[in-house]
Amino acid sequence: MILKAIVLLILLVEIYCTNPEEELHGVKYANNCEACKVLAIELQQRLTETGKTHEVLEFGYSLDDAKKRKKEYKKSETRLIESMENVCERILEYNIHKERKDSTRFAKGMSETFQTLHGLVNKGVKVELGIPYELWDKPSAEVTQLKTQCEMLVEKHENDIEDWYFKFQEGGPLIDYLCRDRVLAKKDAECLYEVPKPKEKKKAEEQNNGKENIEEEPESESSNKVTDEL
Secondary structure (H helix, E strand, C coil), rough: CCHHHHHHHHHHHHHHCCCCHHHHCCCCCCCCCHHHHHHHHHHHHHHHCCCCCCCEEEEECCCHHHHHHEHHHHHCCCHHHHHHHHHHHHHEEEECCCCCCCHHHHCCCCCCCHHHHHHHHCCEEECCCCCCCHHHHCCCCHHHHHHHHHHHHHHCCCCHHHHHHHHHHHHHCCCHHHHHHCCCCCCCCCHHHCCCCHHHHHHHHHHCCCCCCCCCCCCCCCEEECCCCC
């Protein structure tokens, strides 16, 4: 019970020790650096997925195959279009990791805080966050706003993305060409290279492998009640 009380105290401190903006609005939306970073990561990942094929595309209506124009799919406009399609929808797979204070707070997988809370529920503890349990794992306001920010960046910088894809892809990653050198103009770009700390990486890997990383003392009373509001 003492261990559980300590865990809950830590959770409350993490949730409520926020900056004034978070205290005022209850959320902290992504800034331009964070939004562009997530877009670049997702689009680069999507291009990696679509670039594994050796398919050759044929263009033209001639019955003579020799007269048809041919182009490798991985160098084609078709690949770029298909990769960009719904790329911002992938952001809805993200969650807010409030135990992190930098740009890595936007990440896929369940946050450490919610892993602990789910663990308490599984042990019979009643946990109230001010929202229904079935909504716990739905995209947060920050994540849905991040998706909108992504869509706006794609619309505004579509030509920059195309230029990088066709002309400058070999010169460096999209995150540098688009975010550092254009969206942010080399200012306030520190977040682009922030990565989860080793401990956080290990926990993320364990979660992705379906391992349980919550270790607590058995709960003897299922009537215990934990209250909190996000």
